[in-house]
Amino acid sequence: MAYVPEHMTADKPPKGAGIVGFLTSRAVVAPIAAVVVFLLLWELIVWANGWPDYLMASPSDLPAAYAQYWELFLIMGWQTLWRTIVGLVLAVIVGVGFGMVMGFSRTMRDALYPLLVGFNAIPKATVVPIVALLFVGAHDFNTILIAFMISFFPIAVSVSIGLSTLEPEYRDILRSLGASQTTIFRKIALPKTLPEFFGALKVSVTLAFIGTNLMEIVSPHGRGLGALFDSGKTNSNYPLMFAVLIALAFLGIVLYYIVVALEKIFAGWAERQPG
Amino acid sequence: MNHLIDISGVRHAYKTESGPLPVLDGLDISVPEGGFCAVVGPSGCGKSTLTKLIAGLMRPDAGSVKLHRTEVTSPRSTVGMAFQNPVLLEWRTILDNVILPLEIVPNKLTRAQREERARSLLSMVGLEGFEEKRPSELSGGMRQRASLCRALVHKPEVLILDEPFGALDAFTREDLWQIMHQVKEREPFTGVLITHDLRESIFLADQVVVLSGRPARTQYVLDVGTSGPRDLDHLYTAEASEMLAILRHQIEIAQGRAEPQASAPARAVQ
Missing domain, CATH: 1.10.287 (Helix Hairpins)
Structure with missing residues (x-):
């Protein structure tokens, strides 16, 4: 033909x-x-x-600040970065766990959703002093905990929605061939949820930074860019404060694009070809 | 007579919050080996439930669903399915989509043999050169062809088609009808086609079952009188018009818009 x-x-x-x-x-x-x-x-x-320096810094003030404190920026930037990443990794593990439980079981979804939403609605700034007192002295742990608590919610929600909105035909195609639940999860549910997961991860990356810095600023213990910001505040060193903000933005961008790169590798298929 | 698919006296009701909702009530369908049975009926009359029963994804409340005289109690790998939604996996290439059933159904094929099998099916439906494309790069008709290949790749005995061409434009649909006939010549199967398109039913099938409105029972069985490939011109013969008129009338009865006539056309079998 x-x-x-x-x-x-x-x-x-x-x-x-x-x-x-x-x-x-x-x-x-x-x-x-x-x-x-x-x-x-x-x-x-x-x-x-x-505006004078002590009111608002301008970009031209920043190189001097970086030049003066470059060592601190490296040390504290690293402290902020690794604690954020560990918090984020925890958020991914726990978030995916919750997401799977809620995605596969209606009962668990009904049971856990209000709890999670309520937990997420609590401003984390209020949790910081509680955590700081509860685990007093455990600076790294506290910081990671806040970064984790603030960033796992979007991941849990997106994974649960991704799994629960799986079209029944996808399941039927595999079930009619005698596939087990594990096979269905591995071959269909998991890859199909990846785009939603990465979408949420992009949100969580920035949230995790907020969490880390909340702890570093509100409960200063001399570690991380948050502490550096706080010392700039104490000394009325506006260029330093702004230099920290820009450094944070830089780290945020780096981490964000790492997630984008991972997304391209693992869920690149979801991206439509232009035109 | 040796029927590959034997459905008799099937009743089924879904459990809803306002009590049981009967969808099937006295369903009888028999399809001989190599036969092609089209099932038509009003919307929502339980046609998709029927596909799940044959595929073993559900068990009926009463009655029996038999393949080769054995009761269907669970999914079996000798069944292939294609739906209106082609449900291709977007993260796989077309070739890997077609191979999917071979990854699940037990078989001794090597990766190379699987690929060869998938490639030969794809070229049969005119998708040669698209093996490495993603589903999103294909048109609706092409996706449906790929879905058909996937349903056939493990050489199922029974092919269940649930309105596979329903979302396609008229010309693409006619294309696929022709391809269906070619495929059946080369890859023999026993087919059950759920459709809303009466022309499609008499063009593809050799037997058309009309279901009544919900709860569905077998209301009428039309013997198309031809089997195997046929020409599209066949649809424009007086004979075809007569069959379409009968089916149309039966659908109207099923919808409750027409009264069964005493002088019902005598083409019914069984």
């Missing part, structure tokens, strides 16, 4: 190859340009208002 495919997808022409091609590509140039514009605007606003 003469058969004509309904549409043929032609292979795309190769893009500008090599490192130069990458560095001049839109994906690199556009965000850098945006950052430059942002810094210029910031500088302009501070300059136009004639």
Whole structure:
């Protein structure tokens, strides 16, 4: 039979190859340009208002602050980073666990949802002093705990929704072949939930940073960028405070794009080809 | 007569909060080996329940569902299914989607043999060259073809099609009807086709079962009188028009819009 495919997808022409091609590509140039514009605007606003250093720092004050405290930035930046990552890993483990339980069992979903929502609704800033008192002296543990508590909720919800909204036909296809529940989970439920999981993980990354810094600022124990921020505050060192904020933003961006890279590897199929 | 699929006196009710909801009540369907049976009926009359019963995903409250004279009590790998929603796994290539059943059904095929089997099916339905594409890169008709290949890859005895062409445009649908016939020539199976399209039912099947409104029972059985491949022109013959008129009338009865006539056309079998 003469058969004509309904549409043929032609292979795309190769893009500008090599490192130069990458560095001049839109994906690199556009965000850098945006950052430059942002810094210029910031500088302009501070300059136009004639704000002095002790009221508002401008971008041009920051290099001096970094140069003066670079060692502290490295040490404390690392402290913030590893505690955030450990909190996040815990959030992933516990969040996926809760998500699976709620995704597969209606009863558990009905039972746990209000509890989790209530827990999530409590401002974590109020939990910080409780945790700090409860585990007094365990700085690393406390910080990780807050980072975990603030960031596991989106993961639990997205995994449970991903699993519970699995179309019954997907199950039927495998069940009609005699597949076990484990096989169905491994072959279908797990991969199908990955895009939702990574979506939630992107939210959780930034939340985990908030959690870490809450603990570092509210209950200062001399560790992490939060503590550095707090010392800047105590000394009215505005450039230092702003330098910490920018460092935090930088770490947040790095971690976020690590998640994006992981998403591309494990759930790249969910991304639609443009055009 | 040796019937591969034998459904007799099946009754089934779903449990709902407002009490049992009967969906099937006195269902009888028999399909000989190699036969192709289309099932038509009003919306919501329990046609999809029927597919689950044959696939062994559910057991009826009463009556019997037999394949090869053995009661169906659990899913069996000799059944292939395709739905209106092609439910392809978006994270797999088309080739890996088709291979999926071979990863579950016990078999001794090597990876290379599985691929070869999947490739030959894909080329049969005109999807050669699309093996490495993702489902999202294919049109609806192409996805449905891939879904058909997946349903057939483990050489099932029984192929259950639950409105597989329902969401496609008219021309794509006619394309797929033709492909269905070619496939059945090369990969013999016993088919049950759930459909809303009366033309589709007489074009593909050799027997059309009309179900009554819910709770469904077998209301009428039409013998199409032909089996095997046929030409699309076949649909525009006087004979086909007559069959369509009969089926249309039976559907109206099933919907409660027409009274059963004493002078009902005498094409019914059984």
